Amino acid sequence: MHTAASIRSQFPILKRKINNNPLAYLDNAATTQKPQSVVKAITDFYTQYNANVHRGMHALSEQASTAYEDGRERIARFFGATPEEFIFTRGTSDSINIVARMLEPRLKPNDEILATQMEHHSNLVPWQQLVKRTGAVLKILPITDEGRWDMDALERILSGNTKIVAVNHCSNVLGTINPVAAMVRAAHQAGALVVVDGAQSSAHLPLNLRSLDVDFYAVSSHKMYGPTGMGGFYGKHEILELLEPVSFGGDMIRSVEAFDATWNDLPWKFEPGTPHIAGAIGWAAAVDWMQSVGWDTLEAQERELTQYALDTLKQVPGITIHGPNTAVNRLGVISMTMDGVHPHDIATLLDREGVAVRSGTHCAMPLMTRLGIPATARASFACYNIKKEVDQLAKALQTAWKMFHPTVTVQVPAKNLWQR
Numbered sequence: 249m250h251t252a253a254s255i256r257s258q259f260p261i262l263k264r265k266i267n268n269n270p271l272a273y274l275d276n277a278a279t280t281q282k283p284q285s286v287v288k289a290i291t292d293f294y295t296q297y298n299a300n301v302h303r304g305m306h307a308l309s310e311q312a313s314t315a316y317e318d319g320r321e322r323i324a325r326f327f328g329a330t331p332e333e334f335i336f337t338r339g340t341s342d343s344i345n346i347v348a349r350m351l352e353p354r355l356k357p358n359d360e361i362l363a364t365q366m367e368h369h370s371n372l373v374p375w376q377q378l379v380k381r382t383g384a385v386l387k388i389l390p391i392t393d394e395g396r397w398d399m400d401a402l403e404r405i406l407s408g409n410t411k412i413v414a415v416n417h418c419s420n421v422l423g424t425i426n427p428v429a430a431m432v433r434a435a436h437q438a439g440a441l442v443v444v445d446g447a448q449s450s451a452h453l454p455l456n457l458r459s460l461d462v463d464f465y466a467v468s469s470h471k472m473y474g475p476t477g478m479g480g481f482y483g484k485h486e487i488l489e490l491l492e493p494v495s496f497g498g499d500m501i502r503s504v505e506a507f508d509a510t511w512n513d514l515p516w517k518f519e520p521g522t523p524h525i526a527g528a529i530g531w532a533a534a535v536d537w538m539q540s541v542g543w544d545t546l547e548a549q550e551r552e553l554t555q556y557a558l559d560t561l562k563q564v565p566g567i568t569i570h571g572p573n574t575a576v577n578r579l580g581v582i583s584m585t586m587d588g589v590h591p592h593d594i595a596t597l598l599d600r601e602g603v604a605v606r607s608g609t610h611c612a613m614p615l616m617t618r619l620g621i622p623a624t625a626r627a628s629f630a631c632y633n634i635k636k637e638v639d640q641l642a643k644a645l646q647t648a649w650k651m652f653h654p655t656v657t658v659q660v661p662a663k664n665l666w667q668r
């Protein structure tokens with residue numbers, strides 16, 4: 249049984265003091281901290297069996313290749329996929345860019361791509377660029393005032409022209425857990441493929457991508473306790489078989505002649521060059537670590553903390569929380585604005601109190617426009633966060649409020665003139 253204390257003990261960084269205060273690391277939607285087992289797996293690779301994969305007959309290369317491919321297998325299974333269906337990339341952004349380029353030859357002018365008003369730029373700009381290159385049309389699904397997809401509008405927007413539906417599973421600003429299964433059903437009925445940005449969901453929701461029936465699903469290792477520079481995407485086997493690679497070089501080929509080449513099997517056909525071997529090994533260790541903690545603990549702990557945070561932060565004067573106001577279908581990603589105070593000032597003042605949050609547009613400028621605000625300050629939780637840290641955040645926010653809104657204390661004379 250894992251307790252908050254036993255989980256925290258595996259993250260030495262959480263013992264740090266910042267500005268003489270205990271660190272409250274609440275910037276997990278940007279990147280999570282790494283448990284010791286992940287750091288050790290990466291160190292072991294570099295100190296014990298560092299070598300290039302797939303090419304060598306020597307012992308170290310064989311050991312590295314086995315660890316790398318075994319890592320892929322564990323990661324793919326974690327997502328309910330097979331290793332052939334799991335392509336390694338640098339992360340979610342890289343994955344979505346690759347998928348967009350893979351689908352490009354299939355698009356023709358006036359085909360439609362549907363994204364939503366709450367996309368991260370990584371799941372919007374690649375599609376904007378794709379429509380420019382192909383003459384396809386980008387459509388945007390609006391969101392409701394509560395920060396959820398407007399499913400009534402979906403019926404009006406989806407049509408036989410829709411070829412790709414590109415949506416996030418969980419919003420990195422509002423925390424909303426979106427109804428991806430319903431979206432997949434509607435999109436498939438219209439004949440469209442579904443590409444899901446899973447950057448925020450992968451560390452917080454158990455996923456079985458096969459049964460979710462998505463066509464592509466992009467993730468980042470660093471948001472799920474693994475190393476940076478590493479990620480991947482799932483693609484349905486039958487679709488990946490049909491698509492052509494978009495990057496070329498060593499490892500992704502079967503044979504090369506002077507003027508032509510043929511492609512390797514899945515998944516390598518989409519992976520040119522030397523991969524991020526330590527990244528795959530570290531990510532697999534992260535997935536093992538998450539499984540050792542277990543989804544019961546991971547989910548329950550975060551849901552309870554999210555509800556506690558929503559209740560606690562609402563009490564802070566001047567605070568508006570953007571997004572759903574209960575922990576139902578919501579992650580612990582809490583975007584706030586404070587009347588009369590810029591989010592960057594909030595983040596700076598919180599840092600003085602040891603609280604790490606992010607401020608800005610969170611790579612979601614169209615969503616900021618929809619909300620009618622320039623930016624937010626965002627606190628986001630991982631499984632090692634505790635109520636004490638939420639209290640530390642609330643207290644620091646109160647200090648910020650007082651600093652920017654000092655109450656004008658009127659000096660009342662102890663006695664008035666007529667009482668002399």
Ligand SMILES: Cc1ncc(COP(=O)(O)O)c(C=O)c1O
Nearest residue numbers: 339340341368370420445447468
């Ligand atoms: C919803 C969402 N999509 C995509 C990304 C991009 O992820 P990465 O920077 O790992 O490519 C992020 C990162 O914050 C995100 O929150």
